[in-house]
Amino acid sequence: MRPLKKVETILVLIEPAEEYSGELRRCFPESRVIFSGRDRVTEEEIRDADVILGNPPAEFLKDAGKLKLLQLQSAGADAYTPRGILPEGALLTCATGAYGPAVSEHMIASLLSVYKNLHVYRDNQTARRWRCEGAVRSLRGEKVLVLGLGDIGREFARLASAFGASVSGVKRNLSCKPDWVEAVYPLDKLPEILPQFDVVASVLPSSPETQGLFDRAMLKKMKPGSILVNAGRGSLIDSDALYDALQKGPLLAACLDVTDPEPLPPDHPLWGCRNLLLTPHTAGGFLMKETYHRVWKIALENLSAYAEGRELKNRIRLE
């Protein structure tokens, strides 16, 4: 093992930290470890930090003169990649890999809920109404398209396959085809392949290529009776066009964990769509305990790798 790089001060913004503070101090006995939080971090704390674990407000980083490594607790890193946010030479790593189980399970749960009419039965329960709501669907033999095949998309593909679906995916690098995925396509083939899928599920981040991708024309290309699931970013879908696609077709239903705007204002028409299943951006975060442990595991591994001069996981190239 190579000699340790000196890490004078580690600033911890991941909360809660109690469960991991012992391990952190044990692995870095000579470092000063400061426990703070995103909402209460001070400029002074940022200024002194060699390493930050967690997501500081991006505007604070102009003061981060000593920063060598920013290990985010999020999978997304958009707020930190523009030139000038991080000081020269600082490394940026994210927590990709932590959110796969939580978000993919949420997506499958939402999809099955719609397939089995559970959202309608919940409304009936409120009305104390015992009434059969007709045919239900199954993922058996359904054609599912996953947009984005990172850890969330791959885990979603695995679960959908367990229910008998045939899963295809859209990804940047077509050279490797993940397990559980039968075919991969580039994003620009989307308009062409879209009509053949019973379910389209997106975990795409926000980017110039994805913003407004599901506009009126794209939604019209979807298969009649199909379902759109979005657990990536709300900006993917034109909300007005989605409303129309839910009211007049071709969509049977949609499951949204992210919206545009977000939060969805109380007077927004989407709230009233009974064939929409809406959750308030709760698929990810630390709402599932396992995600929290996975974030800490990645953070501690990368911190050790940094100190020992080894290669970092989930390194983000700055713009």
Next chain:
Amino acid sequence: MRPLKKVETILVLIEPAEEYSGELRRCFPESRVIFSGRDRVTEEEIRDADVILGNPPAEFLKDAGKLKLLQLQSAGADAYTPRGILPEGALLTCATGAYGPAVSEHMIASLLSVYKNLHVYRDNQTARRWRCEGAVRSLRGEKVLVLGLGDIGREFARLASAFGASVSGVKRNLSCKPDWVEAVYPLDKLPEILPQFDVVASVLPSSPETQGLFDRAMLKKMKPGSILVNAGRGSLIDSDALYDALQKGPLLAACLDVTDPEPLPPDHPLWGCRNLLLTPHTAGGFLMKETYHRVWKIALENLSAYAEGRELKNRIRLE
């Protein structure tokens, strides 16, 4: 192949029958095939039938003097097993094997819906309320107990395992342990093993051993924060005791597709339990297209087997 037994008249009560009428006539060109339905079948049709496919009203069978085989479209056969219902010598077969996909998927969908708070988010959607409802759970590492390991229970075990659960089961014959099940127990061990499970899911039929099995004392043995799923028969659970277990613990939630009484009357207190997910006995039936095809497949195979003197599938011993 042995010579065909003569089947003069086949009475079809499975509806719809159009998709399979051609195959039926092709396989039995010399038989008279009568298409009717459970709600409109006549005494005369019953009297003339050598074979009935479907579920006739049990009281009509006293007139079924020529009946040799009753192939049910249901998995349950309780209504037809008491002495004196079927004429002497008639064989009884059921449609076990047809309902596995539909009912198991419904059970997993209900369970995931509760784990991810989707039922609460649906209520919030109705109120146009964007609000995080806190921690969500996952089947990863959870201990699940399945009561009944026929085709529904086994398929449920497979799906729960795909989500990372560790599944045990209760069954009559302990000599064989199905795939995806880590341990099997006899029913009389239930009070002893119950406290260790995060989820208890029943697909048990109604029988003297199962009626009222989940009474107040049994429900109190369940693990604090656990979930009870019932897609078997409503008589399994004492509804008043369940109400209390949902209000005061130990249950976190319950998912019921069957109730006692059934249908649940509008003034029943269970309707008002927000931590209960209620569906009106819609997990099975023909609501999922695949179930319908599976029932017909079993019926046609057994009809051929009967005519050719081969062994029947799903034969039910009469009391």
